[in-house]
Amino acid sequence: MDPVNLKKLAKQLNLSISTVSRALRDSYEISQETKDKVLSLANELNYQPNPYASSLRKHKSKTIAVVVPEIANNFFSLAINGIGSVAQEKGYHVLIYLTHEDFTQEASIIRHLQSGRVDGVLISLSSETSDIAHLLELRQKGLPIVFFDRVCESIETAKVTTDDFESSFKATEHLIEQGCTRIAYLHISKNLSIGIKRMQGYQEALYKHNIKFDESLVVHAGNDNEENHAMVKALLSREDRPDGIFASVEKLAIAAYHVCRELSLSIPGDVKIISFSNLETASLLNPSLTTITQPAFDIGREAATVMFRALDKNKIHIDNERIVLGASLVVRDSTGNNT
Amino acid sequence: MDPVNLKKLAKQLNLSISTVSRALRDSYEISQETKDKVLSLANELNYQPNPYASSLRKHKSKTIAVVVPEIANNFFSLAINGIGSVAQEKGYHVLIYLTHEDFTQEASIIRHLQSGRVDGVLISLSSETSDIAHLLELRQKGLPIVFFDRVCESIETAKVTTDDFESSFKATEHLIEQGCTRIAYLHISKNLSIGIKRMQGYQEALYKHNIKFDESLVVHAGNDNEENHAMVKALLSREDRPDGIFASVEKLAIAAYHVCRELSLSIPGDVKIISFSNLETASLLNPSLTTITQPAFDIGREAATVMFRALDKNKIHIDNERIVLGASLVVRDSTGNNT
DNA sequence: CTGTTAGCGCTTTCAG
DNA sequence: CTGAAAGCGCTAACAG
Numbered sequence: 001m002d003p004v005n006l007k008k009l010a011k012q013l014n015l016s017i018s019t020v021s022r023a024l025r026d027s028y029e030i031s032q033e034t035k036d037k038v039l040s041l042a043n044e045l046n047y048q049p050n051p052y053a054s055s056l057r058k059h060k061s062k063t064i065a066v067v068v069p070e071i072a073n074n075f076f077s078l079a080i081n082g083i084g085s086v087a088q089e090k091g092y093h094v095l096i097y098l099t100h101e102d103f104t105q106e107a108s109i110i111r112h113l114q115s116g117r118v119d120g121v122l123i124s125l126s127s128e129t130s131d132i133a134h135l136l137e138l139r140q141k142g143l144p145i146v147f148f149d150r151v152c153e154s155i156e157t158a159k160v161t162t163d164d165f166e167s168s169f170k171a172t173e174h175l176i177e178q179g180c181t182r183i184a185y186l187h188i189s190k191n192l193s194i195g196i197k198r199m200q201g202y203q204e205a206l207y208k209h210n211i212k213f214d215e216s217l218v219v220h221a222g223n224d225n226e227e228n229h230a231m232v233k234a235l236l237s238r239e240d241r242p243d244g245i246f247a248s249v250e251k252l253a254i255a256a257y258h259v260c261r262e263l264s265l266s267i268p269g270d271v272k273i274i275s276f277s278n279l280e281t282a283s284l285l286n287p288s289l290t291t292i293t294q295p296a297f298d299i300g301r302e303a304a305t306v307m308f309r310a311l312d313k314n315k316i317h318i319d320n321e322r323i324v325l326g327a328s329l330v331v332r333d334s335t336g337n338n339t
Numbered sequence: 340m341d342p343v344n345l346k347k348l349a350k351q352l353n354l355s356i357s358t359v360s361r362a363l364r365d366s367y368e369i370s371q372e373t374k375d376k377v378l379s380l381a382n383e384l385n386y387q388p389n390p391y392a393s394s395l396r397k398h399k400s401k402t403i404a405v406v407v408p409e410i411a412n413n414f415f416s417l418a419i420n421g422i423g424s425v426a427q428e429k430g431y432h433v434l435i436y437l438t439h440e441d442f443t444q445e446a447s448i449i450r451h452l453q454s455g456r457v458d459g460v461l462i463s464l465s466s467e468t469s470d471i472a473h474l475l476e477l478r479q480k481g482l483p484i485v486f487f488d489r490v491c492e493s494i495e496t497a498k499v500t501t502d503d504f505e506s507s508f509k510a511t512e513h514l515i516e517q518g519c520t521r522i523a524y525l526h527i528s529k530n531l532s533i534g535i536k537r538m539q540g541y542q543e544a545l546y547k548h549n550i551k552f553d554e555s556l557v558v559h560a561g562n563d564n565e566e567n568h569a570m571v572k573a574l575l576s577r578e579d580r581p582d583g584i585f586a587s588v589e590k591l592a593i594a595a596y597h598v599c600r601e602l603s604l605s606i607p608g609d610v611k612i613i614s615f616s617n618l619e620t621a622s623l624l625n626p627s628l629t630t631i632t633q634p635a636f637d638i639g640r641e642a643a644t645v646m647f648r649a650l651d652k653n654k655i656h657i658d659n660e661r662i663v664l665g666a667s668l669v670v671r672d673s674t675g676n677n678t
Numbered sequence: 679c680t681g682t683t684a685g686c687g688c689t690t691t692c693a694g
Numbered sequence: 695c696t697g698a699a700a701g702c703g704c705t706a707a708c709a710g
Contacts, residue, residue: 005687016697021689029695046476048454052394053687056702061391063434072420072636077411084410084437088444093456095402096435098423105427115387117432137385279618297411344703355681360705368679392703395686 004045013037024049063093064307065113067123069101069150073250074278075296076124079148082300083122090308092119101223103128110134114141120307125150127189127223142316148303149294150192156320160303162294164194167327168201171274171292172246174329176209178272180244184217184235186252198248198276217242221252228252233259236271247275276327295325343384352376363388402432403646404452406462408440408489412589413617414635415463418487421639422461429647431458440562442467449473453480459646464489466528466562481655487642488633489531495659499642501633503533506666507540510613510631511585513668515548517611519583523556523574525591537587537615556581560591567591572598575610586614615666634664 002008010017015034023030023038024047041047055061066083068076080096087094095118099106106126111134113121121143123135132152139145139155151159175183185202188195199218206213219235221228232255235242247253253275257267265271277291302323310318341347349356354373362369362377363386380386394400405422407415419435426433434457438445445465450473452460460482462474471491478484478494490498514522524541527534538557545552558574560567571594574581586592592614596606604610616630641662649657 003687007687017688018690018698019696021687022696025689031695034695046450046453048451050395050687051454051456052391052400053702054689055391056389056395056704057687057689059702070420071410071423072413072416074411074413077416080435081409081411081437084435088437094435096419096423096433098420098427111385112387114385115390117390342703346703356703357682357705358680360703361680364705370679373679389703392686393705395688396703396705398686 004047005050009038009041009045009047013041059116061093061117061119062091063095063118064120064122064304064311065095065097065109065118067097067099067106067109067121069099069124069126071096071098075149075250075294078278078296079124079300079303082297082302083304084300086301086304086308092308099126101126101128103131107131107134110138113143114138118143119311120144120146122146122148122303122307124148125152125192127192127195130191139317144307144310144316144318146303146307146318148299150194153193157318158303158306158321158323160299160306160323160325161194162299162327163324164197165201165204167276167292167329168198168246168248169205170201170329171290172202172205173209174290174331175244175246175272175274176205176211178244178268180242180272181211182214182217182240182242183211183244183246184219184242186219186221186232186245186247186249186256188221188248188252190220195248202246219252225251225255229255229258232256233262236260236263236265242271244272245274247273250275250277250279253277291330292327293330294327298325343386344389348377348380348384348386352380398455400432400456400458401430402434402457403459403461403643403650404434404436404448404457406436406438406445406448406460408438408463408465410435410437414488414589414633417617417635418463418639418642421636421641422643423639425640425643425647431647438465440465440467442470446470446473449477452482453477457482458650459483459485461485461487461642461646463487464491464531466531466534469530478656483646483649483655483657485642485646485657487638489533492532496657497642497645497660497662499638499645499662499664500533501638501666502663503536504540504543506615506631506668507537507585507587508544509540509668510629511541511544512548513629513670514583514585514611514613515544515550517583517607519581519611520550521553521556521579521581522550522583522585523558523581525558525560525571525584525586525588525595527560527587527591529559534587541585558591564590564594568594568597571595572601575599575602575604580610582610584610584612586612589614589616589618592616630669631666632669633666637664 006017006020010020019030020038023035024042066080071077084094097109099109103126106129123145132155135145135152135155146158148160151161172183185199187199203213219231236259245256247256253273256273260267260271267273274290278294278296345356345359349359358369359377362374363381405419410416423433436448438448442465445468462484471494474484474491474494485497487499490500511522524538526538542552558570575598584595586595592612595612599606599610606612613629617633617635
């Protein structure tokens with residue numbers, strides 16, 4: 001109840017507040033003897049420095065913000081784990097903000113972060129974000145930003161992603177090699193670079209194998225699950241329905257699964273599905289699920305590492321570095337073993 | 340770059356700092372006219388109050404800590420989502436701390452939180468936690484605590500959980516009704532009340548159906564996945580191996596799945612598995628997975644609601660309330676539809 | 679209705 | 695090596 005602060009320690013030791021403060025930060029200008037005395041009393045009373053006082057004084061919070069669309073999504077959870085692990089090593093704190101894929105919420109969160117509450121921001125954009133004024137403003141305030149996964153190409157700063165093009169190319173090619181000729185692409189958002197890059201990989205694979213790109217096989221999904229479901233259902237109900245589906249995100253693959261069940265289409269007999277997905281356990285449990293698994297944890301670690309490196313050097317502006325981590329195409333045979 | 344603070348606003352408006360401050364907090368003692376002027380300039384300059392200054396002054400941080408063993412776990416992710424949604428409504432910030440199921444880390448995190456960085460702590464205990472001195476200390480410092488899921492029975496405060504006993508009873512009974520007679524229990528930790536309650540439900544169901552409880556069918560799992568795997572493998576390699584498995588947590592069910600595959604045991608032919616699990620999508624994808632699905636999001640919301648109610652009233656000590664939310668037994672037929 | 683002032687707990691000159 | 699004092703940005707008496 002009674003506060004343990006520098007004043008109290010100082011009084012009890014007959015020292016000045018500044019001496020105690022310096023002793024605790026192991027300053028060279030304090031005698032060993034004094035340091036020992038201070039340290040021991042601090043431990044005894046379990047002194048914990050008030051972080052707000054020192055943040056106010058130093059204009060540094062030792063805190064970063066992680067802004068993600070949602071957290072109940074294996075990719076983001078794992079990435080946050082990665083971020084958290086580096087943060088703990090570096091003695092930083094992690095504030096989590098969820099945008100729920102909503103632009104307005106994202107903007108208001110980012111705007112709030114101009115307050116100085118955090119020293120840097122790691123962000124994965126909402127699928128609705130096209131206007132980036134709020135991010136530019138934040139940067140102008142001197143806050144370093146690192147993008148991960150869902151990056152913004154037009155802002156010069158570090159971006160950590162999966163090799164979206166390459167892995168999409170391989171995934172699509174895999175479907176083609178399995179005999180698919182009419183492959184649909186479930187597109188997450190026209191605003192997000194991941195959606196675009198993944199689509200490019202898909203198109204490139206079709207091109208390589210002389211399959212004509214059919215615009216009508218692309219489903220432009222939105223934020224409404226019901227609507228997405230309906231669109232996928234329409235697609236799979238067509239006379240000339242696709243025999244393969246490449247989903248740019250897990251959520252859309254799940255929708256496709258649902259629809260196949262409703263329409264009594266067998267997987268992978270009638271329709272082969274492949275998707276970006278980090279549901280390791282799910283794919284473990286279902287042999288017919290072939291996934292592109294992103295190195296989510298490492299993406300988090302990498303993004304955080306870049307950020308802390310900048311913060312250590314008091315760098316406000318992070319260089320326009322692009323870090324691309326490889327994803328793995330996890331194909332399973334009918335017994336569920338990886339191949 | 341240049342800071343927008345009260346001083347700056349005051350100077351530009353020819354008002355005193357305190358007047359500006361009051362105007363911004365919509366104090367009754369400020370004229371509408373002044374308020375308007377202040378507000379409009381604040382908006383124009385995009386003034387964001389320094390949270391550290393006001394926290395220091397008010398001894399309130401408008402921030403809570405959420406301490407969980409891990410985050411790449413659907414239950415915790417969903418619960419954090421729930422917490423986050425209430426926090427955002429109430430204007431609170433959420434700091435996430437991960438213990439990695441490690442007691443030492445948990446203790447050091449909790450100790451750090453005595454600093455006043457947060458106004459309250461929501462926690463789900465690490466499976467290694469048996470000593471609770473750190474939690475008692477925290478409480479003595481005047482910080483309200485709310486437990487969720489993995490609660491500590493011996494501390495008087497609010498606890499939000501699933502009806503562990505009841506749902507375990509039903510799950511076990513379900514296995515018995517499916518014809519299982521030798522049902523194993525995969526036990527998470529002897530320290531955690533959830534493990535114990537779930538075991539009690541299991542035992543009670545056996546008792547009701549006149550099946551003798553066989554201690555040798557209980558696997559006491561630890562923190563090491565390899566070891567757990569080995570123990571489950573030993574269990575399923577026995578001459579008199581179980582024909583049913585009830586896993587108290589998802590991770591152990593996954594281990595059992597792996598082992599069955601290695602030993603070429605069919606599920607649910609040779610062995611029926613049932614588990615606490617929030618991997619909705621996984622169970623969607625695999626028809627043979629029967630789960631007890633906890634209302635994770637609601638547990639998070641509920642826990643946060645209790646916390647904010649206390650904080651609103653400046654209550655340091657939360658009453659020993661127990662909130663129990665129902666879980667649902669999700670049984671699927673061979674087509675994967677819920678029944 | 680508005681201004682002056684004291685301080686939250688800490689760091690950091692500047693003096694000794 | 696140690697102490698005194700100023701001040702980070704904000705709030706809350708207390709005066710007027």
